[in-house]
Amino acid sequence: MNTxxxxxxxxxxxxxxxxxSPSRLAWERFRRDRAAVxxxxxxxxxxxxxxxxxxxxxxxxxxxxxxxRKALNDYGLPNGPFGAISRKHLLGVEPGTGRxxxxxLIYGARISLLVGFVSTFLTxxxxxxxxxxxxxRRGKVDAVISRFTDLxxxxxxxxxxxALTRPFTQRLESMGVPxxxxxxxxxxxxxxxxxxxxxxxRIVRGxxxxxxxxxxxxxxxxxxxxxxxxxxxxxxxxxxxxxIVIISLSLPGYVAVESTLSFLGVGLLPPDASWGVMxxxxxxxxxADPTYLFVPxxxxxxxxxxxxxxxxxxxxxxxxxxxxxxxx
Amino acid sequence: xxxxxxxxxxxxxxxxxHGTKGLMSKPDGLVQAVDGLNIVxxxxxxxxxxxxxxxxxxxxxxxxxxxxxxxxGSIFLEGxxxxxxxxxxxxxxxxDIQMIFQDPFSSLNPRHSVGEIIASPLRxxxxxxxxxxxxxxxxxxxxxxxxxxxxxxxxxxxxxxxRQRIGIARALALNPKVIVADEPVSALDVSIQAQxxxxxxxxxxxxxxxxxxxxHDLSVVRHIADEVAVMYLGKIVELAQPAGLYSSPAHPYSKxxxxxxxxxxPRSTHMRGRIVLEGDVPSPINPPIGCRFAARCWKAQxxxxxxxxxxxxxxxxxxxxxxxxxxxxxxxxN
Numbered sequence: 001m002n003t004x005x006x007x008x009x010x011x012x013x014x015x016x017x018x019x020x021s022p023s024r025l026a027w028e029r030f031r032r033d034r035a036a037v038x039x040x041x042x043x044x045x046x047x048x049x050x051x052x053x054x055x056x057x058x059x060x061x062x063x064x065x066x067x068x069r070k071a072l073n074d075y076g077l078p079n080g081p082f083g084a085i086s087r088k089h090l091l092g093v094e095p096g097t098g099r100x101x102x103x104x105l106i107y108g109a110r111i112s113l114l115v116g117f118v119s120t121f122l123t124x125x126x127x128x129x130x131x132x133x134x135x136x137r138r139g140k141v142d143a144v145i146s147r148f149t150d151l152x153x154x155x156x157x158x159x160x161x162x163a164l165t166r167p168f169t170q171r172l173e174s175m176g177v178p179x180x181x182x183x184x185x186x187x188x189x190x191x192x193x194x195x196x197x198x199x200x201x202r203i204v205r206g207x208x209x210x211x212x213x214x215x216x217x218x219x220x221x222x223x224x225x226x227x228x229x230x231x232x233x234x235x236x237x238x239x240x241x242x243x244i245v246i247i248s249l250s251l252p253g254y255v256a257v258e259s260t261l262s263f264l265g266v267g268l269l270p271p272d273a274s275w276g277v278m279x280x281x282x283x284x285x286x287x288a289d290p291t292y293l294f295v296p297x298x299x300x301x302x303x304x305x306x307x308x309x310x311x312x313x314x315x316x317x318x319x320x321x322x323x324x325x326x327x328x
Numbered sequence: 329x330x331x332x333x334x335x336x337x338x339x340x341x342x343x344x345x346h347g348t349k350g351l352m353s354k355p356d357g358l359v360q361a362v363d364g365l366n367i368v369x370x371x372x373x374x375x376x377x378x379x380x381x382x383x384x385x386x387x388x389x390x391x392x393x394x395x396x397x398x399x400x401g402s403i404f405l406e407g408x409x410x411x412x413x414x415x416x417x418x419x420x421x422x423x424d425i426q427m428i429f430q431d432p433f434s435s436l437n438p439r440h441s442v443g444e445i446i447a448s449p450l451r452x453x454x455x456x457x458x459x460x461x462x463x464x465x466x467x468x469x470x471x472x473x474x475x476x477x478x479x480x481x482x483x484x485x486x487x488x489x490x491r492q493r494i495g496i497a498r499a500l501a502l503n504p505k506v507i508v509a510d511e512p513v514s515a516l517d518v519s520i521q522a523q524x525x526x527x528x529x530x531x532x533x534x535x536x537x538x539x540x541x542x543x544h545d546l547s548v549v550r551h552i553a554d555e556v557a558v559m560y561l562g563k564i565v566e567l568a569q570p571a572g573l574y575s576s577p578a579h580p581y582s583k584x585x586x587x588x589x590x591x592x593x594p595r596s597t598h599m600r601g602r603i604v605l606e607g608d609v610p611s612p613i614n615p616p617i618g619c620r621f622a623a624r625c626w627k628a629q630x631x632x633x634x635x636x637x638x639x640x641x642x643x644x645x646x647x648x649x650x651x652x653x654x655x656x657x658x659x660x661x662n
Contacts, residue, residue: 215435
């Protein structure tokens with residue numbers, strides 16, 4: 001990104017100085033950032049577990065839906081200390097049903113991450129396209145897109161999301177989306193993307209505006225480059241660095257928002273679980289069974305933190321001159 | 329001045345609407361960046377254009393390179409009107425006029441390797457050179473004094489002077505007839521400036537190029553130009569051959585600019601006398617009536633503020649016939 005990077009003195013030396021592309025340099029900087037590397041492994045760990053949920057559960061001999069009455073006492077609470085942690089239930093059981101918490105956590109990661117990844121993908125695509133169009137075309141197009149962005153930002157999105165759940169999920173169901181949780185998840189993803197793209201679009205627009213003033217864009221135009229070449233060859237390669245940073249920083253945001261929505265009762269319905277559903281459920285038992293509250297809570301904090309540290313590392317690696325306060 | 333005319337601008341005007349923000353607002357006024365000027369570039373020669381920052385030099389460069397369309401007036405390349413060509417014709421025209429830019433740090437895409445940067449005009453124009461793209465690019469790199477082995481390197485690995493050489497190689501890739509150089513050395517160290525100027529002269533000599541050379545420094549233009557146009561606030565105030573211009577500037581503004589050029593012998597600066605202009609260039613939004621330089625001119629009289637002096641032959645015995653000046657009271661006149 002930063003053009004004023006250190007220039008190698010006199011490359012006239014016929015030594016074997018390896019030539020490094022900007023992305024290669026970024027990768028090397030990232031590898032040196034220990035916290036970011038560890039965080040990346042944590043993220044990968046969660047992603048693998050989520051992808052391989054059925055296999056992992058099979059190996060551990062647990063099932064998220066099996067009820068285990070024997071693990072509960074007469075009051076329906078886990079029969080034993082720390083939420084009845086035992087060899088059979090490594091993280092204890094759910095009060096009331098006796099379902100294995102670890103299994104639910106693993107399957108919950110699937111849903112939390114699915115919502116996070118799909119929402120991030122949609123917001124990124126919409127945001128990059130509209131941001132580039134606004135920044136590149138400027139003028140009226142930019143004014144329209146920017147006003148639309150402001151309008152979206154001004155919406156009380158959380159209230160709207162909660163209020164519109166019922167009519168919209170019903171609408172989705174009538175459009176052929178399977179009833180129940182699939183429709184509810186689709187709704188959450190769509191609505192998060194609908195409000196989320198503005199953040200991407202704003203940053204991409206700003207980047208595009210500053211890039212198109214650079215002389216290399218003019219140089220391409222002086223050679224007769226069309227819009228296609230301009231956007232894909234000149235602008236996009238310089239925009240993907242900040243976009244990757246936004247992605248890595250906004251993904252944990254969506255995971256957290258999904259949990260919030262599920263906690264508030266907008267998200268999934270039992271017996272399926274996401275981390276937010278588990279948190280919402282556990283609050284009912286927090287006096288009698290605090291372990292149940294801590295397990296999904298700590299998992300959520302760990303995942304969100306790992307994503308954030310990884311995102312910070314990516315930003316530092318891709319844009320060494322940027323200050324930590326600039327983007328996040 | 330006998331060689332044939334290559335590039336000609338007639339009554340070129342470029343006005344920018346000023347103060348358009350948002351959807352509804354109407355422009356507050358017009359920035360008259362280039363306001364009716366005529367220039368001629370002859371084949372194999374260099375036309376220098378000098379002036380302060382904000383006098384419209386860069387706008388003129390971009391109008392001549394057809395990066396922005398003039399508000400009015402016309403541009404001719406080898407006698408053909410290219411003012412409003414578009415589409416495919418414009419695409420072909422790009423091969424004949426290329427640009428060299430001011431800032432070697434912003435003029436190269438940091439994500440592309442040197443080879444890709446120099447080859448990009450060829451790729452955009454869908455030209456496959458004889459013998460392939462890579463040999464051609466390496467030939468160009470050699471031509472501008474870069475090591476062809478550095479084909480795969482990235483711009484951040486080069487110094488400012490080397491980056492400017494990359495920019496020059498890119499401008500040469502299409503074998504253009506005209507190169508418009510917009511302050512190509514003003515962002516470089518003085519020692520590097522000389523190298524780049526020598527390179528440009530060498531290339532002109534070897535390839536028969538014609539340059540429109542923009543600068544804000546008269547001493548830079550002196551070396552390279554066959555003819556110098558001094559610009560002030562969107563107008564040409566003096567047009568002369570460098571020898572005449574430097575020995576006896578006719579316009580007070582040229583004289584002031586010349587007095588700012590540092591001399592090798594500092595004591596002689598005192599003898600020459602330094603003219604320090606007061607105030608700034610007036611706003612090009614509402615340029616003054618009459619002579620645009622009148623507000624800062626020490627010789628200005630009532631007529632200067634009322635009537636704009638036309639660009640006409642300098643009535644001076646010291647000047648060659650074809651030098652022109654726009655002043656009511658030119659220097660050295662008798």
